[in-house]
Amino acid sequence: MNSATIILWCIAGVLFLYSWKEGTGTVKRGGLLAWETTKQNALLLVLAFIIVGFVNILSPDELVKTWIGPNSGWRGILLAESIGMMLPGGPYVVFPLIAILFEAGAGLAPVITVITSWSTQSLLTISFELPFMGWRFTVIRWSIGLFIPLFSGVAALLLWG
């Protein structure tokens, strides 16, 4: 069990204790709401995780290594944003990949762009965002977000070359 799971169980535990203090009605309602959310989203989660599985297997590592070279400038930043969107998995998977990239000579600006783009624009994350937030929220957040990796990359380029 990783630390995120442990911390989240602790938060759930504290919230449970609070609900208990408020009375059994609150506990029951909380449990019921949790169950409803689970039921509503169970199938969606299975589908979303199958997508994660496929992206994992297809693994675009090679693309990443081929596309961002050193001194790639503006084009590198644009490419880095697209690559960041497609990187699969959590930080355990993505950070080592980006570290390899940096060691291979990728510039600081594209690397920062990749991290930012993976953080805010990841296409894989959308499979989880859509069910819980709806498409309207997703479209608004994602489109505003498109500028962030570009901004970060350009800022890094101007500040540190």
Added chain:
Amino acid sequence: MLSTIKKYQIHFLLLVVIIILGVLTYLQAGWDLVQAGFLQGIKILWRELPLLAAAFLTAGFLQSLVKEEFITRWLGADAGIKGILLACLGGGLIPGGPYAYYPIAGALLKSGAGLGVLIAFVSAKNLWSVSRLPLEFAILGTTITIRRYLITFLIPPLMGIFAERIFGKRIKNIRENIDL
């Protein structure tokens, strides 16, 4: 018929993505890898079940504990900058992947949180993420990590303010969007 399609539109969308990825995998490496991809997904889901359970329970208790007037007051559209900063703090501190924080964000949306607040919450989770910090330092090194944090530090609150200004009025439509 139309309402069924509307109810399951996201299922359909995800299914289409799965089919496209399946065909891509098949063309690249054959049937065996299609099966492997499928199984890989189920395996990851199985591994993440404890985290999912915790996330759903947190979302459930949060919804039942927190009174709507509290959310409207602190995290609603009229909470202003205070709500956005609070959301950034919450987002930055909450651990776990998208399957953990989106159920929680969804619960907040249902309970009356404003758009700017929700955007700030998700963006701070993505960019501040304290639980990710040690790993980022360890694997990517001090220089990259500090510089990235410096550059992106102001983005979550700014994005929240911007989204609230421009699209804040649409929160009702957005909320209807999940009450399928």
